[in-house]
Amino acid sequence: MxxxxxxxxxxxxxxxxxxxxxxxxxxxxxxxxxxxxxxxxxxxxxxxxxxxxxxxxxxxxxxxxxxxxxxxxxxxxxxxxxxxxxxxxxxxxxxxxxxxxxxxxxxxxxxxxxxxxxxxxxxxxxxxxxxxxxxxxxxxxxxxxxxKIIEEDSKETGRLQNMIINKSIYPSNIIEYRFFSNPSLNAGGDFIFIKDINEEEAIVVISDVSGKGTSASIITSMLSIFFKNISSENKLTNDRIKEHIINLNNTIIEFFEYEKYITMTLCLVNKNQKTISVYNMGHQQTYIFNKDEITQKKSLNLPIGIAPLTKDTIKQEDILIKEDSKIFLFTDGAVEVKNNEGAEYGEKRIEAILSSYDDIDKIYSYLKEDLISFSEEEYQLDDISFVIFKLKN
Known part of the structure; x- marks a missing residue:
């Protein structure tokens, strides 16, 4: 009653x-x-x-x-x-x-x-x-x-994830860099980490977690903790990096039982030796370029979380960096984003921009604006991220 x-x-x-x-x-x-x-x-x-x-x-x-x-x-x-x-x-x-x-x-x-x-x-x-x-x-x-509740939860997840990402990108005395990250939902699966680990070395990481939204953002939070722990070590040898990759791979398999995987490129930059060691784990190709040439370095490894890994199965490429060389890393959303006619942005369009400018500020600004304008009338289906960097003089 x-x-x-x-x-x-x-x-x-x-x-x-x-x-x-x-x-x-x-x-x-x-x-x-x-x-x-x-x-x-x-x-x-x-x-x-x-x-x-x-x-x-x-x-x-x-x-x-x-x-x-x-x-x-x-x-x-x-x-x-x-x-x-x-x-x-x-x-x-x-x-x-x-x-x-x-x-x-x-x-x-x-x-x-x-x-x-x-x-x-x-x-x-x-x-x-x-x-x-x-x-x-x-x-x-x-x-x-x-x-509305779900949307507010998603916005809060996105806000917290942005805090994590912003605190995973540090000022550097070794490289000059610009980055862009735009999730398709409030929270996403793209992750960027940049930090000096000593006076001559820095690590740059870009990764893409399978899936989107909150489920993917949980793993990006794990990645933030993982790479903060790595960067606390004062020296990273190739063997030590491989050990960390194996540990990450085992953790993802143990926690998510092959339901989730991560593509990732980790770059160890040495300013004194002017070298970059690239560990590409099933990720998009790495571009090394200047105004005269563009070189692609494609993945030599499986993504994280697909299968067990050993030091022998993880391959890296050690590359000598020329004085005016720049490195460009990106996630698949940057090339697969579509316009209202269904056409993809594509690698050729990125390569044309990389070869047209020598200044990383101009490359960053033009590429960011071009990606946004290309897809502004179409719903963004995937997260879009990229990093461009070079050695400081």
């Missing part, structure tokens, strides 16, 4: 105190009426106040016996002979002509707790709290609220 005023009808405004994750948040303006009120009276109220979305019907014992949407009653009355047949009858008689499946649920219940109960139904729901009616709702409104 619920508490109602001693009169035939009254309206209820949505209560603002409910947080978004509770059912009460979805309540809409409702009209509570006694079952014996004449239908024409109810219709007149609805015509005067078109913000009333639901009608909650109670009996003489103050028990809720039904809940209908206002538009369904108005549709019935406005149908052929509808007013003649039902206008002068009590609302409880008319209610029997309208689908009347309904629930009474406490407004403090989490929205997620009732989703399975209302799935694929057209049930109307009266919301109560401490014996009082707080309005009504339906599955459509609840699903909209649930999507």
């Amino acid at each position: 619920v508490e109602i005023p001693n009169k035939q009808f009254y309206t209820i405004l949505p209560n603002k105190k409910f947080p978004i994750n509770l059912l009460g948040y979805t309540s809409r303006k409702s009209l509570v009426v006694n079952e014996n009120i004449i239908t024409d009276e109810v219709v007149n109220i609805l015509i005067k106040d078109n913000e009333i979305e639901f009608i909650i019907i109670v009996n003489d014992k103050d028990e809720i016996i039904g809940c209908i949407q206002s538009k369904n009653l108005l549709n019935l009355i406005s149908s052929k002979f509808g007013h003649h047949l039902y206008g002068n009858k009590p609302i409880n008689r008319v209610y029997s002509k309208i689908p009347k499946e309904f629930l009474i649920i406490d407004g403090n219940k989490p929205i997620r707790s009732i989703v399975s109960k209302i799935f694929k139904t057209k049930v109307n729901i009266t919301i109560t709290l401490d014996g009082k009616i707080y309005g009504a709702t339906n599955p459509e409104i609840i699903y909209s609220a649930l999507l």
Whole structure:
């Protein structure tokens, strides 16, 4: 039994105190009426106040016996002979002509707790709290609220991931660099790490976790911790890097049981020797270029998380860097992004930009703007990231 005023009808405004994750948040303006009120009276109220979305019907014992949407009653009355047949009858008689499946649920219940109960139904729901009616709702409104909750969760995940990424890219005394990262959703699976590990060496990492959104962002958080630990070592030999890659591979396999994998390029840059050791684990090719030539270094290894690895199976390329050489790393989203005609951006377009400018600021700015303008009218299906760097003079 619920508490109602001693009169035939009254309206209820949505209560603002409910947080978004509770059912009460979805309540809409409702009209509570006694079952014996004449239908024409109810219709007149609805015509005067078109913000009333639901009608909650109670009996003489103050028990809720039904809940209908206002538009369904108005549709019935406005149908052929509808007013003649039902206008002068009590609302409880008319209610029997309208689908009347309904629930009474406490407004403090989490929205997620009732989703399975209302799935694929057209049930109307009266919301109560401490014996009082707080309005009504339906599955459509609840699903909209649930999507809003998911979107807010996704935005918060994206915000936290941006904090992680921004704290994974450090100032460097060894390389000059620019980077760009744009997830297709609020959070994504692309990851960048840049840090000096001693006075002559720096590591640059770009990776792409399979999948998108929150599930991929969980693994990028793991990568941030992983590479922070690596960078705390004062010296990284080739054997030591391979040991770290094997440990990461074993962890991903153990945790995700071959359901997730990571493509990754790790570059160990030595400014004194003017060399770069490239460990490409199933990732996009690495471009080493200047105004006169572009060289591609393709992957020699499996992605992380695909199969067990050993030091013998991990291959690296040690490359001598020319004075004016620059290195470009990117994820597949940069070449696979499409325009509104379905054409991919492609490697040739990237190569044309890399060979057109000598200054990394110009390359960065032009490529970023070109990628965005190329796909601005089309939904971005994948995360887009790239890093361009060179040795400091």
